Amino acid sequence: MTSSHLPKPAAVPAVIALALAAGLLAGGTATATADGGADAAPVRIHDIQGATRISPLNGQQVTGVTGIVTGVRTYGSRGFWFQDPSPDADPATSEGLFVFTSSVPKVAVGDAVEVSGTVTEYVPGGAGSGNQSLTQLTKPAVTVVSSGNAVPEAVAVTSRSVPDRYTPDGDPAAGGSVNALPLRPRRYALDYYESLEGVNVKVGTSRVVGATDPYHELWVTVKPDENDNRRGGTVYGSYRDQNTGRLQIQSLVPVAEQPFPKANVGDRLTGTTEGPLDFNQFGGYTLAARTLGAVQDRGLQREVTRKQRTGELAVATYNVENLDPTDPQEKFDALAKAVVANLSSPDILALEEIQDDNGAKNDGTVTAGETVRRFTEAVKAAGGPAYDWRSVDPVDDADGGEPGGNIRQVFLFNPARVSFTDRGAGDATTATGVVRERGGAALTHSPGRIDPANSAWEASRKPLAGEFAFRGRTVFVIANHFGSKGGDESLVSHRQPPNRSSEVKRLAQAQAVNAFVKDVLAVQRSADVVVLGDINDFEFSATTKALTDGRALRAAVTSLPRSERYSYVYQGNSQVLDQILTSPSIRDFDYDSVHINAEFAAQDSDHDPQVLRFRP
The missing domain is CATH 2.40.50 (OB fold (Dihydrolipoamide Acetyltransferase, E2P))
Structure with a gap:
């Protein structure tokens, strides 16, 4: 809401000069009242906007407010903006104002108008969103004084x-x-x-x-x-x-x-x-x-990560954005092509947001065999390996996400390169544990879920743990999809710093996963553990700090230059949501955030996949 930012007009058009003389654009007849009655105080747009975020006239009726129409919106929140061509000297007071008409406005850009209405502070998303408000006039009466006037200089x-x-x-x-x-x-x-x-x-x-x-x-x-x-x-x-x-x-x-x-x-x-x-x-x-x-067009290209070498194990994570059999084959084909061509067919691939076999239809279905079959067939058709897979079906509508969708994590693995160690597959409510076997750590259930009864996982995806073997070496992989940021206040919240309420759940989830990794390392200090997935939080967050507590894990993304740390783009910020973390025994690795989606208008998913290559 500034006016000192506004350039002073070099000359006032004749039609506006006439209006000024008549008192229509200088605010000479505009008034504000609390009850709609007469009042002697003239009101201009900068008086309505004031020098804070909330109008000093909020809730009051104003009459005779004048300005030039600078923009008209005929869809969505219908209305128009108008602006006083004669600004004051206060840099904190805006000279522009939105008029909410609800129907298509009957004004045009360049109209000199006189507006009466109620000053309102409208909070987009509602008061519960924490958003700042937009100062506007509602229930307006609009008079067009003249047309074809110059718009105030931008x-x-x-x-x-x-x-x-x-x-x-x-x-x-x-x-x-x-x-x-x-x-x-x-x-x-x-x-x-x-x-x-x-x-x-x-x-x-x-x-x-x-x-x-x-x-x-x-x-x-x-x-x-x-x-x-x-x-x-x-x-x-x-x-x-x-x-x-x-x-x-x-x-x-x-x-x-x-x-x-x-x-x-x-x-x-x-x-x-x-x-x-x-x-x-x-x-x-x-x-x-x-x-x-x-x-x-600056020709941005989708990245291609290198192929793993013979002795390297390539482990990847990819959020495939609510994939289910009701999606068109083109989506399966595009995601599969990316796995083969851009991710170079990793040995182990943890998928997030695999939905059940009928998608969002809420009829009790929890199996995802058809979803995974279509995906793995598409990978083969794209020239990739014949992936095998493991997962644990959730309890119906207990893991959050789209109602009826029953999203879950799934392990794909290339049996020509790596094998899966099946150990009494757990169900949705059975927790996997850690035991000592032949001098090393082993899972009681593989695949299995980590601490599914923990309240941290209420209405959220439970971590999927699996035991793999690569060239005679055991590797434990934990696939995650932590709670979303839904409910957090935005960066432009009226509260500063904004309330990040969703972090509470992710912090508890991170602590549960960290505790499980420590259980593995307590049995076998040299165990290779990879924790990966859509963590839904930044590399500098309390969530990541909890995951890495006690140096049980290292966030691999921090091995990248700061300018390369991102897997998601939100409101113009390139940021980290997807991560891979490693236990201390994995000292040397090659980490890649493969940018194929988040930066592009045409996306197969809204997340970029991550790949880690190391020698177990």
């Missing part, structure tokens, strides 16, 4: 204008909220964006850091050197370093009228992209483009 959002610090800490007395804190747009990035809420802004040629998604939006950065990597992304490296240059881009033109461009990470959005700065549930501050730049 504020350029650049690497120099966006502060490097992301946000202030919230007020402890207000539960950690920043809502009542005075905006400091020259010091904090979120304050800067908030000071431009509803204002006509623009970005120049910018690098794409979040590929076009199914909802017709992408992410760019206005800071080319901010935690960048060789493939074009912006890497997320800590809770205090949120990559301030990221900005979501949407289009105000319906897709049916103008298809939204397809872009991959590293591409360029060239030229000028201009429109009002919005705030929404899934991206926070978003440039709602009235004018959209063109995408320049």
